[in-house]
Amino acid sequence: METTVYRYRLTFYKEESIRFTGHLDIHRAWERTFRRAGLPLAYRHGFNPRPRINIGSALPLGYTSCSEQMDFWLEEEMDTEAIARALNQAQAPGLPISEVMRIETKQPALQTQIQTAAYRVHIDDPPPIDEMQSAVETLMRASSLPRERRGKSYDLRPLIKKLQVKQSTDEIWLEMTLSASEGASGRPGEVLRAMGIDPTYARIQRTKLILTSV
Amino acid sequence: MNPAEVEHRLGHILPTVQKPGRYTGGELNQVVKEWAAIPTRVALAFPDIYDLGMSNLGLAILYDILNQQADVLAERAYLPWNDMETAMRQAGLPLYALESKHPIADFDILGISLPYESLYTNALNLLDLAGIPLHSAERTVEHPLVIAGGHAAHNPEPMSAFIDAFVIGEGEDVILDIVRCYQDWKAQNKSKETLLAALAQIWGVYVPSLYQPHYHEDGTISHMETLTEASSVLKRIVPKLPPPLTRFIVPFIDVTHNRVPIEIMRGCTRGCRFCQAGMITRPVRERPVEEILEAIECALAHTGYEEVGLLSLSSSDYGPVLDLVRGVSERFRGRHLNVSLPSLRIESFSAELMESLKETSRRRGFTLAPEAATEHMRQIINKPVTTEQLLETAGEIFSRGWHTLKLYFMIGHPAETLEDVQAIADLCKAVLKEGRRVIGKRTRVNAGVSTFVPKPHTPFQWVPVDTLDQIEAKQKLLKRELRGPGLKLNWNTPQETLLEAWLSRGDRRIGEVILRAWQLGAKFDAWQEHFRYDLWLQAFEDSGLNPAFYTHRERPIDETFPWDHIDIGVKKEYLIEDYLWSLEGRTRIDCRERCFACGILPKFADLRRKNPGNSWSCPEVRSPQRSDMRISESA
DSSP states (O other), X not given: OOOOOEEEEEEEEEOGGGTTSOHXXXXXXXXXXXXXXXXXXXXXXXXXXXXXXXXXXXXXXXXXXXXXXXXXXXXXXXXXXXXXXXXHHHOOTTOOXXXXXXXXXXXXXXXXXXXXXXXXXXXXXXXOHXXXXXXXXXXXXXXOOEEEETTEEEESGGGEEEEEEEEOSSOEEXXXXXXXXXXXXXXXXXXXXXXXXXXXXXXXXXXXXXXXXX | OOXXXXXXXXXXXXXXXSSGGGGOOOOBTOOOOOXXXXXXXXXXXXXXXXXXXTTOHHHHHHHHHHHTSTTEEEXXXXXXXXXXXXXXXXXXXXXXXXXXXXXXGGSSEEEEEOSSGGGHHHHHHHHHHTTXXXXXXXXXXXXXXXXXXXXXXXXOGGGTTTOSEEEOBOHHHHHHHHHHHHHHHHHHTOOHHHHHHHHTTSTTEEOGGGEEEEEOTTSSEEEEEESSSOSSEEOBOOSSOOOOOOOOOBOSSOOSOOSEEEEOEESOSSOOTTOHHHHHTOSOEEOOHHHHHHHHHHHHHHHOOSEEEEEOSOGGGSTTHHHHHHHHHHHHTTSOOXXXXXXXXXXXXXXXXXXXXXXXXXXXXXXXXXXXXXXXXXXXXXOOOOHHHHHHHHHHHHHTTOOEEEEEEEEOOTTOOHHHHHHHHHHHHHHHHHHHHHHGGGOXXXXXXXXXXXXXXXXXXXXXXXXXXXXXXXXXXXXXXXXXXXXXXXXXXXXXXXXXXXXXXXXXXXXXXXXXXXXHTOOOTXXXXXXXXXXXXXXXXXXXXXXXXXXXXXXXTTOBOTTTTEEOSSOHHHHHXXXXXXXXXXXXXXXXXXXXXXSHHHHTHHHHHHSOGGGBSSOOOOSOOOGGGOOOXXX
């Protein structure tokens, strides 16, 4: 039996305090937020009905973000501000909602719309700025950067759309935009490694997910 | 070390360990109070990893009670897993509380949960990681007061060197008595001995340093010398169960039980002779149906959990169980909620109960616990279920849509023979056959066969444990018999059973063995991949104690036990009688049908008088109040 469902897209933060909570756990946290908020979340039918929530792009463990995107489906049409209010009130700490919008139910899946992702990377005790600069230039000049991941080789270079060193009076950071489309997703940690920086202690924030326009 | 420094070091450690979400706190419903503004700070610790500790209902209840007090804060601590422990020790990071990141050593009181014995080395490791001296005698007023409670604490002697004060019995009321007593003491600037003496005055608090055991030459206890006026410590109970906890902390990471636990009833009227819980949690007290339904509603709103567990030792015995099940399914239908009702009796009614919950329950598997497979054995353990009853119930369960039936048994009951063990295999096969008759080849029968460990305060506290050879022979038989399509066998290793057995009925001297085992590297003994039997044998040898003394000896009926001064309300004479009855194969019926005078009622007559009606399953007390029997509710 099919019922009418209404599709929404929300943008949320993943804050410092829960950066060590993984993607699946965030997904479950969201399910519980909807339950606490009492919103009429639609469920997929079947033997084991699952709530219709769809987080656009898994954020690696340890990263924070100010622009995670998620689609969800409700059984009733509701005012987006009322939804945002209800969700924020019921939300677990560390996952505040910045925006909810109504979108076309027929749109393709969120994952397939995501093209690139922008990151901001802070490094504890960074190398001198000119060293970082030259590492960036070397990387960007390279025609290919063969890498291996889970036994498969791939080229990291075309996945890097933008890479810059930034500096303010008291800090140095990197900004990068990487491909984030399905099957061709660049990982900030790999870029750091390619620059000769150990990513273990880097503070990485996803600042934007860039979608194709529909 | 201050919290900022702890946070800073954590920032470097956490990216390098597995499941770092265990170590961060910050979950929904955690309570963070302003450290400097709160005079009394309590750390509640579970001596195993977060994943297990977060599922412990007792600590969650205490956390809530303490944090409701304006002048008290309670925070949580769990043991780090090995990778994290190594990283913490390398970084010089002490065990800290998840909420404020203050080191545990900075708290006033450290409460450790001891629900089972295989956590003892972990408890020592916890103290060590916190940088707190292990021995109570080495701790001063500068250190936190270390208290412990939980089922294992009903024999406090093995851990008595390490714990300042034990809570015997239920924690809901006594925890505040302890905190108030601590506050009064602190205001007076007196010695630690003064504090311990004052704590010993509280109903349900045992201070081991005020008791000194003396031994016969053969190693048994001659008597317990008391350095206080009380010769025994009566367990604490709450006269009426308070409304259930509803504001649970919701972990971000996946933990053992991701659900709202609601205790529907405490205690059990069945009197299975092996069951320590059934003896120490008397009297039976029930919560009203309406209160439970309200609590579920409220807890769901607070947590968003998708599962509720309605918990008790024997849920079919909850008086209004049918009303409860109907109420739950009416109220929560269509809310994508899974309700579990474990611990059901072997009768077709259980299948009906689960059927009523079908709207709200996933059919994972149905569990029954016959515990023994021959009627003779079931008479000995006082679980008089007939094989016909079991087969009929199984048939009913299969016909109502379950494919998997889990059956729990124990080997090693008193007077058990290999024929009785063979009967376990035969019974499982008979159940499988019944399932096949009803639903065909989809039938699965999973047998969980553990080995019986005699526990203090039970009618079987006198009996020996099977030897390693006996256990192995019995398991060999089961492994040979219980295989093939549709059958699965789970068992405990005989070595872990022996560890539990040494510690369960241990005396004060076992404390040295625990310490030595920990020094040798024993920890996480409840984790099969970590348990090191050889270290324990070494520890016994180093301590000059014989492990068999604690396990394989049939204890004389008049032996003084190390836990005899712990009064659980049930009289030792009753346990003796029940033990003798078991040898004759005599059974007792449900004590709601007939009171067998176990001792609970005279002990708590005054409380029963004040709490008449159905909230207790014991008979009413109509006699006038006797002053010498009186237990002050406010102690």
